[in-house]
Amino acid sequence: MISTHPILKDVVLLGAGHAHVTVLRMFGMKPLPGARFTLITREVHTPYSGMLPGLIAGTYGFDDSHIDTGPLARFAGARLYQDEAIGIDLENRRVLCKNRPPVAYDLLSIDIGSTPNVGDVPGAALHAIPVKPIDGFLGRFEALRARVLAAKGNVSIGVVGAGAGGVELLLSVERRLERDVAAAGHDPAGLAFTLVGASDGLLPSFPAAMGRRFREICEQRGIRVFAGARVDRVETGALHLETGERIALDEILWTTQAAPAPWLRDTGLALDARGFVQVTLALRSVSHPEVFAAGDIAAVDGYQLPISCPSRASTRCAKARRSPKISAASSAARRPRRINRSVRRSTSSPRGSGPRSAPATA
Numbered sequence: 593m594i595s596t597h598p599i600l601k602d603v604v605l606l607g608a609g610h611a612h613v614t615v616l617r618m619f620g621m622k623p624l625p626g627a628r629f630t631l632i633t634r635e636v637h638t639p640y641s642g643m644l645p646g647l648i649a650g651t652y653g654f655d656d657s658h659i660d661t662g663p664l665a666r667f668a669g670a671r672l673y674q675d676e677a678i679g680i681d682l683e684n685r686r687v688l689c690k691n692r693p694p695v696a697y698d699l700l701s702i703d704i705g706s707t708p709n710v711g712d713v714p715g716a717a718l719h720a721i722p723v724k725p726i727d728g729f730l731g732r733f734e735a736l737r738a739r740v741l742a743a744k745g746n747v748s749i750g751v752v753g754a755g756a757g758g759v760e761l762l763l764s765v766e767r768r769l770e771r772d773v774a775a776a777g778h779d780p781a782g783l784a785f786t787l788v789g790a791s792d793g794l795l796p797s798f799p800a801a802m803g804r805r806f807r808e809i810c811e812q813r814g815i816r817v818f819a820g821a822r823v824d825r826v827e828t829g830a831l832h833l834e835t836g837e838r839i840a841l842d843e844i845l846w847t848t849q850a851a852p853a854p855w856l857r858d859t860g861l862a863l864d865a866r867g868f869v870q871v872t873l874a875l876r877s878v879s880h881p882e883v884f885a886a887g888d889i890a891a892v893d894g895y896q897l898p899i900s901c902p903s904r905a906s907t908r909c910a911k912a913r914r915s916p917k918i919s920a921a922s923s924a925a926r927r928p929r930r931i932n933r934s935v936r937r938s939t940s941s942p943r944g945s946g947p948r949s950a951p952a953t954a
Protein backbone atom coordinates (compact mmCIF):
# COMPACT_ATOMS: atom_id res chain seq x y z
CA MET A 593 0.00 0.00 0.00
CA ILE A 594 1.46 3.39 -0.99
CA SER A 595 0.49 6.32 1.21
CA THR A 596 0.38 9.81 -0.27
CA HIS A 597 0.44 11.45 3.18
CA PRO A 598 3.65 12.91 4.61
CA ILE A 599 5.12 10.85 7.44
CA LEU A 600 4.31 12.56 10.72
CA LYS A 601 5.05 9.77 13.17
CA ASP A 602 7.39 6.83 12.99
CA VAL A 603 5.91 3.97 14.97
CA VAL A 604 8.38 1.13 15.44
CA LEU A 605 7.08 -2.29 16.47
CA LEU A 606 9.92 -4.28 17.99
CA GLY A 607 9.27 -8.03 17.82
CA ALA A 608 6.57 -9.86 15.89
CA GLY A 609 4.82 -11.08 19.02
CA HIS A 610 1.11 -11.74 19.09
CA ALA A 611 0.12 -8.16 20.01
CA HIS A 612 2.08 -6.64 17.13
CA VAL A 613 0.57 -9.05 14.66
CA THR A 614 -2.84 -7.75 15.73
CA VAL A 615 -1.68 -4.12 15.57
CA LEU A 616 -0.54 -4.59 11.97
CA ARG A 617 -3.77 -6.29 11.03
CA MET A 618 -5.82 -3.49 12.59
CA PHE A 619 -3.85 -0.74 10.85
CA GLY A 620 -4.06 -2.66 7.59
CA MET A 621 -7.84 -2.65 7.93
CA LYS A 622 -7.99 0.98 9.04
CA PRO A 623 -4.86 2.90 8.00
CA LEU A 624 -3.86 5.98 9.96
CA PRO A 625 -2.67 8.76 7.62
CA GLY A 626 0.71 10.14 8.63
CA ALA A 627 1.77 7.16 10.74
CA ARG A 628 4.55 5.00 9.33
CA PHE A 629 4.92 1.56 10.87
CA THR A 630 8.14 -0.42 10.93
CA LEU A 631 8.30 -3.99 12.18
CA ILE A 632 11.65 -5.26 13.40
CA THR A 633 11.60 -9.00 13.84
CA ARG A 634 14.21 -11.69 14.26
CA GLU A 635 12.32 -14.06 12.03
CA VAL A 636 9.84 -13.37 9.23
CA HIS A 637 7.67 -16.35 10.15
CA THR A 638 6.53 -15.74 13.69
CA PRO A 639 5.13 -18.74 15.58
CA TYR A 640 1.72 -18.79 17.19
CA SER A 641 2.63 -20.46 20.47
CA GLY A 642 -0.90 -21.70 21.18
CA MET A 643 -0.41 -24.06 18.22
CA LEU A 644 3.16 -25.06 19.12
CA PRO A 645 2.12 -28.22 20.98
CA GLY A 646 0.06 -29.24 17.94
CA LEU A 647 3.04 -28.58 15.67
CA ILE A 648 5.28 -30.73 17.86
CA ALA A 649 2.65 -33.46 18.10
CA GLY A 650 2.52 -33.48 14.31
CA THR A 651 -1.10 -32.28 14.13
CA TYR A 652 -0.16 -29.01 12.41
CA GLY A 653 2.48 -28.14 9.85
CA PHE A 654 4.91 -25.21 9.98
CA ASP A 655 2.72 -22.96 7.83
CA ASP A 656 -0.40 -23.73 9.90
CA SER A 657 1.23 -22.55 13.10
CA HIS A 658 3.30 -19.60 11.86
CA ILE A 659 2.32 -16.15 10.67
CA ASP A 660 4.19 -14.84 7.64
CA THR A 661 4.85 -11.21 8.55
CA GLY A 662 5.81 -10.34 4.95
CA PRO A 663 2.27 -10.17 3.52
CA LEU A 664 1.01 -8.83 6.85
CA ALA A 665 3.47 -5.92 6.78
CA ARG A 666 2.58 -5.18 3.16
CA PHE A 667 -1.13 -5.22 4.06
CA ALA A 668 -0.44 -2.67 6.82
CA GLY A 669 1.84 -0.55 4.60
CA ALA A 670 4.62 -1.19 7.13
CA ARG A 671 8.35 -1.54 6.58
CA LEU A 672 9.69 -4.96 7.57
CA TYR A 673 13.25 -5.25 8.88
CA GLN A 674 14.43 -8.75 9.64
CA ASP A 675 16.98 -8.24 12.37
CA GLU A 676 17.55 -8.69 16.07
CA ALA A 677 17.39 -5.70 18.39
CA ILE A 678 20.31 -5.55 20.79
CA GLY A 679 19.55 -2.29 22.55
CA ILE A 680 17.54 0.92 22.64
CA ASP A 681 19.04 4.41 22.58
CA LEU A 682 16.26 6.12 24.53
CA GLU A 683 17.83 9.56 24.40
CA ASN A 684 18.01 9.65 20.61
CA ARG A 685 14.96 7.41 20.17
CA ARG A 686 16.60 4.70 18.13
CA VAL A 687 16.46 0.91 18.20
CA LEU A 688 19.92 -0.61 17.93
CA CYS A 689 20.07 -3.70 15.72
CA LYS A 690 22.59 -6.47 15.29
CA ASN A 691 23.05 -6.14 11.54
CA ARG A 692 21.52 -2.92 10.28
CA PRO A 693 21.85 0.78 11.17
CA PRO A 694 19.75 2.07 14.10
CA VAL A 695 16.04 2.53 13.46
CA ALA A 696 14.58 5.89 14.56
CA TYR A 697 11.17 6.08 16.21
CA ASP A 698 8.69 8.58 17.60
CA LEU A 699 6.72 5.82 19.33
CA LEU A 700 8.20 2.43 20.14
CA SER A 701 6.33 -0.69 21.15
CA ILE A 702 8.21 -3.72 22.49
CA ASP A 703 6.69 -7.19 22.07
CA ILE A 704 9.67 -9.52 22.15
CA GLY A 705 8.32 -12.28 24.39
CA SER A 706 10.41 -14.05 27.02
CA THR A 707 12.55 -17.15 27.35
CA PRO A 708 12.57 -19.88 30.01
CA ASN A 709 14.93 -18.99 32.80
CA VAL A 710 17.90 -21.31 32.33
CA GLY A 711 20.28 -18.82 33.93
CA ASP A 712 19.37 -19.49 37.57
CA VAL A 713 20.11 -23.21 37.66
CA PRO A 714 23.74 -24.26 37.14
CA GLY A 715 24.17 -26.46 34.08
CA ALA A 716 20.69 -25.79 32.67
CA ALA A 717 21.92 -23.46 29.91
CA LEU A 718 24.43 -26.11 28.82
CA HIS A 719 22.49 -29.35 29.18
CA ALA A 720 18.80 -28.47 28.77
CA ILE A 721 16.81 -27.45 25.69
CA PRO A 722 14.79 -24.27 26.36
CA VAL A 723 11.37 -24.20 24.71
CA LYS A 724 11.84 -20.57 23.70
CA PRO A 725 12.72 -18.87 21.46
CA ILE A 726 10.37 -21.13 19.56
CA ASP A 727 12.21 -20.84 16.24
CA GLY A 728 15.36 -22.16 17.92
CA PHE A 729 13.40 -24.84 19.76
CA LEU A 730 11.91 -26.31 16.59
CA GLY A 731 15.38 -26.97 15.18
CA ARG A 732 16.55 -28.50 18.47
CA PHE A 733 13.45 -30.67 18.67
CA GLU A 734 14.18 -32.04 15.19
CA ALA A 735 17.71 -32.90 16.36
CA LEU A 736 16.26 -34.60 19.46
CA ARG A 737 13.88 -36.61 17.29
CA ALA A 738 16.79 -37.77 15.14
CA ARG A 739 18.70 -38.90 18.27
CA VAL A 740 15.64 -40.79 19.53
CA LEU A 741 15.26 -42.62 16.22
CA ALA A 742 19.00 -43.37 16.10
CA ALA A 743 18.67 -44.91 19.60
CA LYS A 744 15.71 -46.99 18.31
CA GLY A 745 13.45 -45.29 20.81
CA ASN A 746 15.35 -46.31 23.96
CA VAL A 747 15.50 -42.81 25.40
CA SER A 748 14.31 -41.14 28.60
CA ILE A 749 12.99 -37.61 28.16
CA GLY A 750 12.25 -35.13 30.91
CA VAL A 751 10.46 -31.80 30.93
CA VAL A 752 11.31 -29.35 33.69
CA GLY A 753 8.42 -26.99 34.43
CA ALA A 754 4.93 -28.24 35.26
CA GLY A 755 2.99 -25.16 34.16
CA ALA A 756 0.65 -25.13 31.18
CA GLY A 757 3.50 -24.90 28.67
CA GLY A 758 5.43 -27.79 30.24
CA VAL A 759 2.46 -30.14 30.54
CA GLU A 760 1.31 -29.39 26.99
CA LEU A 761 4.82 -29.79 25.66
CA LEU A 762 5.38 -33.11 27.40
CA LEU A 763 2.14 -34.64 26.13
CA SER A 764 2.86 -33.40 22.60
CA VAL A 765 6.42 -34.71 22.59
CA GLU A 766 5.22 -38.06 23.94
CA ARG A 767 2.57 -38.39 21.25
CA ARG A 768 4.92 -37.44 18.42
CA LEU A 769 7.85 -39.60 19.48
CA GLU A 770 5.73 -42.67 20.19
CA ARG A 771 4.23 -42.41 16.74
CA ASP A 772 7.55 -41.77 14.98
CA VAL A 773 9.36 -44.54 16.85
CA ALA A 774 6.59 -47.02 15.99
CA ALA A 775 6.57 -45.84 12.35
CA ALA A 776 10.33 -46.50 12.20
CA GLY A 777 9.66 -50.11 13.25
CA HIS A 778 10.88 -49.85 16.87
CA ASP A 779 9.03 -50.50 20.11
CA PRO A 780 7.77 -47.21 21.62
CA ALA A 781 7.77 -48.88 25.05
CA GLY A 782 11.48 -48.01 25.16
CA LEU A 783 10.54 -44.34 25.55
CA ALA A 784 10.26 -43.01 29.11
CA PHE A 785 8.83 -39.62 30.03
CA THR A 786 9.25 -37.57 33.21
CA LEU A 787 7.72 -34.28 34.33
CA VAL A 788 9.48 -32.26 37.03
CA GLY A 789 7.94 -29.20 38.70
CA ALA A 790 8.84 -27.10 41.73
CA SER A 791 5.23 -26.50 42.81
CA ASP A 792 3.30 -29.04 44.86
CA GLY A 793 0.89 -29.84 42.04
CA LEU A 794 0.77 -29.57 38.29
CA LEU A 795 -0.50 -26.38 36.62
CA PRO A 796 -0.01 -24.22 39.75
CA SER A 797 -1.68 -21.13 38.25
CA PHE A 798 -4.87 -23.04 37.41
CA PRO A 799 -7.56 -24.39 39.75
CA ALA A 800 -6.25 -27.36 41.76
CA ALA A 801 -8.79 -29.76 40.21
CA MET A 802 -7.25 -29.16 36.81
CA GLY A 803 -3.79 -29.98 38.13
CA ARG A 804 -5.12 -33.19 39.68
CA ARG A 805 -6.81 -34.18 36.43
CA PHE A 806 -3.60 -33.73 34.46
CA ARG A 807 -1.69 -35.71 37.06
CA GLU A 808 -4.14 -38.58 36.55
CA ILE A 809 -3.65 -38.32 32.79
CA CYS A 810 0.12 -38.48 33.25
CA GLU A 811 -0.20 -41.53 35.50
CA GLN A 812 -2.49 -43.27 33.01
CA ARG A 813 0.12 -42.69 30.32
CA GLY A 814 2.98 -43.97 32.44
CA ILE A 815 4.61 -40.55 32.80
CA ARG A 816 6.64 -40.15 36.00
CA VAL A 817 5.76 -36.95 37.84
CA PHE A 818 8.02 -35.23 40.38
CA ALA A 819 6.01 -32.42 42.01
CA GLY A 820 7.46 -30.12 44.69
CA ALA A 821 10.83 -30.99 43.16
CA ARG A 822 13.12 -28.02 42.68
CA VAL A 823 16.04 -28.65 40.35
CA ASP A 824 19.31 -27.63 41.94
CA ARG A 825 21.67 -28.30 39.03
CA VAL A 826 21.83 -30.07 35.70
CA GLU A 827 24.62 -32.22 34.34
CA THR A 828 24.98 -34.38 31.24
CA GLY A 829 22.27 -37.01 31.50
CA ALA A 830 20.82 -36.02 34.88
CA LEU A 831 18.90 -33.55 36.99
CA HIS A 832 19.85 -33.02 40.63
CA LEU A 833 17.04 -31.96 42.95
CA GLU A 834 17.41 -29.81 46.05
CA THR A 835 16.51 -32.91 48.08
CA GLY A 836 19.69 -34.58 46.80
CA GLU A 837 17.76 -36.92 44.51
CA ARG A 838 19.24 -37.58 41.06
CA ILE A 839 16.98 -38.16 38.04
CA ALA A 840 18.73 -39.78 35.09
CA LEU A 841 17.50 -38.46 31.73
CA ASP A 842 18.88 -38.66 28.21
CA GLU A 843 17.10 -35.50 27.04
CA ILE A 844 16.01 -32.51 29.11
CA LEU A 845 13.51 -29.88 27.95
CA TRP A 846 13.20 -26.65 29.94
CA THR A 847 9.96 -24.66 30.30
CA THR A 848 10.29 -22.98 33.68
CA GLN A 849 9.43 -19.43 34.69
CA ALA A 850 10.05 -16.85 32.00
CA ALA A 851 13.01 -14.48 31.90
CA PRO A 852 13.31 -11.22 29.96
CA ALA A 853 15.94 -10.28 27.37
CA PRO A 854 19.08 -9.34 29.33
CA TRP A 855 19.91 -6.34 27.12
CA LEU A 856 16.87 -4.47 28.46
CA ARG A 857 18.87 -3.87 31.66
CA ASP A 858 21.22 -1.54 29.78
CA THR A 859 18.51 0.58 28.15
CA GLY A 860 17.50 2.76 31.12
CA LEU A 861 13.84 1.75 30.84
CA ALA A 862 12.11 1.21 34.18
CA LEU A 863 12.05 -2.55 34.78
CA ASP A 864 10.55 -4.63 37.55
CA ALA A 865 12.72 -6.66 39.93
CA ARG A 866 13.01 -9.52 37.42
CA GLY A 867 13.83 -7.27 34.47
CA PHE A 868 10.46 -7.03 32.68
CA VAL A 869 9.38 -3.64 31.29
CA GLN A 870 7.22 -1.85 33.83
CA VAL A 871 4.11 -0.45 32.16
CA THR A 872 0.86 1.21 33.16
CA LEU A 873 -2.51 -0.37 32.50
CA ALA A 874 -2.33 1.36 29.10
CA LEU A 875 0.85 -0.70 28.46
CA ARG A 876 2.94 2.47 28.44
CA SER A 877 6.40 2.51 30.02
CA VAL A 878 6.26 4.09 33.48
CA SER A 879 9.56 5.85 32.77
CA HIS A 880 9.42 6.68 29.05
CA PRO A 881 5.99 7.68 27.72
CA GLU A 882 7.00 7.22 24.09
CA VAL A 883 7.70 3.54 24.76
CA PHE A 884 5.12 0.77 25.14
CA ALA A 885 5.45 -2.90 25.91
CA ALA A 886 3.00 -5.76 25.42
CA GLY A 887 2.87 -9.50 25.89
CA ASP A 888 5.24 -11.51 28.06
CA ILE A 889 7.86 -8.77 28.23
CA ALA A 890 5.50 -6.29 29.92
CA ALA A 891 4.93 -6.14 33.67
CA VAL A 892 1.69 -4.26 34.29
CA ASP A 893 2.10 -2.01 37.29
CA GLY A 894 -0.28 -2.87 40.11
CA TYR A 895 -2.19 -5.57 38.24
CA GLN A 896 -3.09 -8.80 40.03
CA LEU A 897 -3.19 -12.03 38.06
CA PRO A 898 -6.53 -13.76 37.70
CA ILE A 899 -6.16 -17.44 38.66
CA SER A 900 -6.78 -18.74 35.15
CA CYS A 901 -3.96 -16.74 33.55
CA PRO A 902 -0.82 -18.85 33.17
CA SER A 903 2.23 -17.14 34.69
CA ARG A 904 3.81 -14.60 32.34
CA ALA A 905 0.99 -14.77 29.84
CA SER A 906 -0.52 -12.49 32.50
CA THR A 907 -0.02 -9.28 30.65
CA ARG A 908 -1.85 -10.64 27.66
CA CYS A 909 -4.78 -11.44 29.92
CA ALA A 910 -4.50 -8.02 31.50
CA LYS A 911 -4.47 -6.46 28.09
CA ALA A 912 -7.50 -8.40 26.97
CA ARG A 913 -9.45 -7.48 30.08
CA ARG A 914 -8.46 -3.87 30.52
CA SER A 915 -7.90 -2.56 27.03
CA PRO A 916 -9.74 -2.38 23.77
CA LYS A 917 -8.96 -5.09 21.25
CA ILE A 918 -6.01 -3.29 19.77
CA SER A 919 -2.83 -2.73 21.72
CA ALA A 920 -1.92 0.40 23.58
CA ALA A 921 0.51 1.34 20.84
CA SER A 922 -2.25 1.44 18.30
CA SER A 923 -4.68 3.24 20.58
CA ALA A 924 -1.95 5.75 21.40
CA ALA A 925 -1.34 6.45 17.75
CA ARG A 926 -5.05 6.93 17.17
CA ARG A 927 -6.00 8.98 20.24
CA PRO A 928 -3.57 11.75 21.12
CA ARG A 929 -5.70 13.04 23.99
CA ARG A 930 -5.60 9.70 25.76
CA ILE A 931 -1.83 9.65 25.37
CA ASN A 932 -1.49 12.97 27.12
CA ARG A 933 -3.67 11.85 30.02
CA SER A 934 -1.76 8.66 30.55
CA VAL A 935 1.56 10.48 30.17
CA ARG A 936 0.64 12.62 33.13
CA ARG A 937 -0.32 9.60 35.15
CA SER A 938 2.76 7.57 34.29
CA THR A 939 5.26 10.39 34.72
CA SER A 940 3.91 10.97 38.20
CA SER A 941 4.31 7.29 39.01
CA PRO A 942 6.64 6.83 41.96
CA ARG A 943 7.75 3.46 40.56
CA GLY A 944 9.50 4.72 37.44
CA SER A 945 13.21 4.63 38.02
CA GLY A 946 14.53 5.69 34.62
CA PRO A 947 14.86 9.20 33.23
CA ARG A 948 11.73 11.03 32.08
CA SER A 949 11.23 11.99 28.46
CA ALA A 950 9.12 14.70 26.92
CA PRO A 951 5.55 13.50 26.36
CA ALA A 952 4.92 12.20 22.86
CA THR A 953 1.91 13.32 20.93
CA ALA A 954 0.66 11.19 18.11
Ligand SMILES: Cc1cc2nc3c(=O)[nH]c(=O)nc-3n(C[C@H](O)[C@H](O)[C@H](O)COP(=O)(O)OP(=O)(O)OC[C@H]3O[C@@H](n4cnc5c(N)ncnc54)[C@H](O)[C@@H]3O)c2cc1C
Nearest residue numbers: 607608609610633634641642676677704705757887888905
Ligand atom coordinates in the same frame (compact mmCIF):
# COMPACT_ATOMS: atom_id res chain seq x y z
C1 LIG B 1 4.52 -24.93 24.66
C2 LIG B 1 3.85 -23.61 24.94
C3 LIG B 1 2.49 -23.47 24.74
C4 LIG B 1 1.85 -22.28 25.03
N1 LIG B 1 0.52 -22.19 24.82
C5 LIG B 1 -0.13 -21.06 25.11
C6 LIG B 1 -1.54 -20.94 24.91
O1 LIG B 1 -2.20 -21.87 24.45
N2 LIG B 1 -2.14 -19.77 25.25
C7 LIG B 1 -1.43 -18.71 25.75
O2 LIG B 1 -2.01 -17.67 26.04
N3 LIG B 1 -0.10 -18.79 25.93
C8 LIG B 1 0.56 -19.93 25.63
N4 LIG B 1 1.90 -20.01 25.84
C9 LIG B 1 2.60 -18.83 26.35
C10 LIG B 1 2.93 -17.97 25.15
O3 LIG B 1 4.03 -18.54 24.49
C11 LIG B 1 3.34 -16.58 25.48
O4 LIG B 1 2.56 -16.02 26.50
C12 LIG B 1 3.20 -15.73 24.21
O5 LIG B 1 3.91 -16.30 23.14
C13 LIG B 1 3.74 -14.37 24.45
O6 LIG B 1 3.57 -13.63 23.30
P1 LIG B 1 4.43 -12.35 23.09
O7 LIG B 1 3.66 -11.50 22.16
O8 LIG B 1 4.85 -11.76 24.37
O9 LIG B 1 5.78 -12.83 22.41
P2 LIG B 1 6.15 -14.03 21.49
O10 LIG B 1 4.96 -14.70 20.91
O11 LIG B 1 7.13 -14.84 22.24
O12 LIG B 1 6.87 -13.30 20.28
C14 LIG B 1 8.02 -12.52 20.45
C15 LIG B 1 8.58 -12.23 19.08
O13 LIG B 1 9.63 -11.28 19.21
C16 LIG B 1 10.76 -11.71 18.49
N5 LIG B 1 11.95 -11.22 19.15
C17 LIG B 1 12.41 -11.57 20.37
N6 LIG B 1 13.52 -10.88 20.67
C18 LIG B 1 13.75 -10.07 19.62
C19 LIG B 1 14.75 -9.11 19.33
N7 LIG B 1 15.73 -8.84 20.19
N8 LIG B 1 14.69 -8.46 18.15
C20 LIG B 1 13.71 -8.72 17.26
N9 LIG B 1 12.73 -9.62 17.48
C21 LIG B 1 12.76 -10.28 18.65
C22 LIG B 1 10.68 -13.23 18.51
O14 LIG B 1 11.40 -13.77 17.46
C23 LIG B 1 9.17 -13.45 18.40
O15 LIG B 1 8.76 -13.47 17.06
C24 LIG B 1 2.58 -21.18 25.54
C25 LIG B 1 3.96 -21.31 25.72
C26 LIG B 1 4.59 -22.51 25.43
C27 LIG B 1 6.06 -22.62 25.66
